[in-house]
Amino acid sequence: MIRYDRIQELVNLCGKKKSFLSEAMGFSSRYLIDAKKQNTNIADEPLQILAKELKTTPEYLRGETDDPGIKGAPATEGEGLSAARQKLYDAIANLTDEQCTKLLGVVEWAKENK
Numbered sequence: 001m002i003r004y005d006r007i008q009e010l011v012n013l014c015g016k017k018k019s020f021l022s023e024a025m026g027f028s029s030r031y032l033i034d035a036k037k038q039n040t041n042i043a044d045e046p047l048q049i050l051a052k053e054l055k056t057t058p059e060y061l062r063g064e065t066d067d068p069g070i071k072g073a074p075a076t077e078g079e080g081l082s083a084a085r086q087k088l089y090d091a092i093a094n095l096t097d098e099q100c101t102k103l104l105g106v107v108e109w110a111k112e113n114k
Contacts (some may be wrong), residue, residue, distance in 0.1 A: 002047070003063040009066070010054040011102065013089060025049045042068040 008089040013017060019029035032050075036044065042050065047058045054061075056068045068089065092100060 001036075001039070001062065002042050003061055004039075006061055006063070006068075007032065007036075007050070007054070008054075009035055009089075010056060013085075013092075014054060021050055021053055059101070071108060 011021070012034070013059050018032040022031035022033075025042075026049070027029065034040075042061075046060070047061060051058045051061055057065070059065045060068045069086065092103065095103065
């Protein structure tokens with residue numbers, strides 16, 4: 001079964017919109033929102049597309065592994081999570097929504113002050 005909580009975490013981390021991801025999978029823009037509400041399973045091919053867009057694996061999105069990285073591929077920019085991004089992801093994995101909201105302010109500041 002699909003772990004929609006993991007999809008949401010990765011959506012928040014990568015900043016892509018669910019509507020974009022749904023359309024990339026070949027569905028309507030509301031597909032991921034509706035699928036979560038109905039706890040719908042996602043077929044293999046669209047799930048592979050979603051995993052690629054979120055820089056993870058279908059196994060991670062199905063809850064078959066706790067490793068969000070791409071198996072067998074080096075953690076380089078554009079392929080899975082870089083070491084720094086993985087550390088950041090691990091650091092925020094157990095934060096509350098309130099803590100994540102506060103952290104987003106810091107991230108936005110960092111992006112503006114490169």
